[in-house]
Amino acid sequence: MTMRDRTSLARRCVIGGTVLALTALTACGGGDGGAKADGGDEASCKPASGNVTLEYWSWVPGMQKAVDVWNGENPGIQVKLKTTPSGNAGTYQNMSNALKAGTAPDLGQVEYDSLASFRLKEGLTDISSCPGVKDAGGEFVDWTWSQVEFGADGKDGVWAVPQDTGPMALFYRKDIYDKLGLKAPTTWDEYAEQARTIKKEGKFITHFSQTDPNWFTGLLWQNKATMFERDGDTWKVTVDRPGSRQVADYWQKLIDDKLVATDLQGFSPALYKAWNSGEVVTWISAAWGYSTIRDNAKSTDGKWAVAPMPQWEEGQQQAGNWGGSTTTVMAGTEHPAEAAKFALWLNTDPEALEILNREGGLYPAARAGLQLPALEQPVDFYGKQKIFDVFAQASANVDTDFTWGPTMTDTYRFLSDGTANAIAGKSTLGDVLADTGAQSAESLRKQSLDVAE
The missing domain is CATH 3.40.190.10 (Periplasmic binding protein-like II)
Structure with a gap:
């Protein structure tokens, strides 16, 4: 051949x-x-x-x-x-x-x-x-x-x-939460309410980055909103589906109400400064994120903790993967x-x-x-919490049916570009899902792959 x-x-x-x-x-x-x-x-x-x-x-x-x-x-x-x-x-x-x-x-x-x-x-x-x-x-x-x-x-x-x-959980500034009388949120509704409380203190509950489409995908994953489905050799693009819309509409509301920082990009000096100063007080991230905070927010040693991701319904135990x-x-x-x-x-x-x-x-x-012994030990930076117990639980609660498409680099580019427009007020995250779905389907067709209408 x-x-x-x-x-x-x-x-x-x-x-x-x-x-x-x-x-x-x-x-x-x-x-x-x-x-x-x-x-x-x-x-x-x-x-x-x-x-x-x-x-x-x-x-x-x-x-x-x-x-x-x-x-x-x-x-x-x-x-x-x-x-x-x-x-x-x-x-x-x-x-x-x-x-x-x-x-x-x-x-x-x-x-x-x-x-x-x-x-x-x-x-x-x-x-x-x-x-x-x-x-x-x-x-x-x-x-x-x-x-x-x-x-x-x-x-x-x-x-x-x-x-x-990369099983995901919630990193949060326990010292600030304690000062405000808050506990780690168990639902996304509670997280939004905490965002309003924290904003009154001149802080943001988190940042929403336009350069981390993988992160947003992890949020979709938690809600079982798979982006692609496959039947034999035929692909169906499902980026824009009800579960995805629920996630997009939730974060669009936080953006519209100016409850999240939209001028901070992931893994940037500006974000690290915001962590050190306490301007941004949580990060929904993967297990590997523990070292990102530890190495770039050194002045906050001992002030962070880790909790499971907030859930869409009380009592659920679902996690995303980033x-x-x-x-x-x-x-x-x-x-x-x-x-x-x-x-x-x-x-x-x-x-x-x-x-x-x-x-x-x-x-x-x-x-x-x-x-590894380290995964069973308390972590000093996180107030001696055994944080990997949280990630072990998260790993067991990640949906195993989430499906990648064969041109994910294209899908992520569409998602990232669209998110930039949404943050700039030119569209919404719901629009981004619709556009990303259509563009991803076209990307598959350009590779001569079968795509269901």
């Missing part, structure tokens, strides 16, 4: 997965959707005969410390780390540009929701034939391994190694065997897992990582 044939088949048949599904993802048989590492006239997964240097792009804080451990133990396979912005903040576009130019790194950090997009553009290497990869599935939580296989029982390859997950990443071997690498070896080590080695949790706040995808 020629490269042109493979590209055409991949575009007709690539099927993204059901996030957190406990069954393997499926794809049309025969479509490669990326480079193979199984010999023949394609990239070989045989180990190199000499020393190797690999380039790795990642945005995880403290990743260099893990890389340093690897480099110290593996003089023949050295890894050069490039620290990048988070995926949708620039790294994915840079990766796409580098793939087109033939200058992509050997390894890249890619979130689960974007794997299908990179596979569709033939940006990933199938590492299923690389040493140790096929036997590694049992070392990871089931749903994370199914995310990287793209084929029943791995028949269509393995396209990444799982790294972490992020969670993999380590991919990018298409074009000359050293897939060495790259796969590093990816497996990074995400299974006890010392590496400990570093990535301690420094980067990652909630591991590896089964062994879930037994």
Whole structure:
């Protein structure tokens, strides 16, 4: 089969997965959707005969410390780390540009929701034939391994190694809450009421960022508002549905009433300043967010706490998921065997897992990582609260039927651009859902995928 044939088949048949599904993802048989590492006239997964240097792009804080451990133990396979912005903040576009130019790194950090997009553009290497990869599935939580296989029982390859997950909860300034006589909210209605109380103190309950569409998707996820549905090879775009509208209308009301800060972008110095000053007092975020606050709001040491996400109905126990990443071997690498070896080590080695949790706040995808002593200990920065108990509960309450589309990078771009207009008062978040749905459907059609009307 020629490269042109493979590209055409991949575009007709690539099927993204059901996030957190406990069954393997499926794809049309025969479509490669990326480079193979199984010999023949394609990239070989045989180990190199000499020393190797690999380039790795990642945005995880403290990743260099893990890389340093690897480099110290593996003089023949050295890894050069490039620290990048988070995926949708620039790294994915840079990766796409580098793939087109033939200058992509050997390894890249890619979130689960974007794997299908990179596979569709033939940006990933199938590492299923690389040493140790096929036997590694049992070392990871089931749903994370199914995310990287793209084929029943791995028949269509393995396209990444799982790294972490992102169950969501509520980070809040307990000192300010205590001063105002407030407790962690249990419902979204209560959260809105607290926003009004907090606004009277000259503060915002949280910020609403236009640059974090993955975050907003996590809010939809909590409400079981999946954005895509799949029936065989046919896709149905469901971005604009009643559950999504409920979320959008809720946050639109907070924006209209000026109860949330709309001039602060996620992961920005301005946001960190607002956390330190107490101008912004909560953040609905994922497990990895604990280190983001810890490292960038150091003056608030001991003043934060973590609680479950507010619920749409009293008594519910539903959580969203924001992020969670993999380590991919990018298409074009000359050293897939060495790259796969590093990816497996990074995400299974006890010392590496400990570093990535301690420094980067990652909630591991590896089964062994879930037994890290640190996840069972009180966290000083959070008033000695055992915060990972909250995230363990959240992880168990994440909807396993949420479905990614195969062109999520496009969907996120539409969502981000539309959110900017809504914040500027040019539209509403409800309008954004409708527009994003229509644009996403067109994006699928441009990739020659079947889309239900």
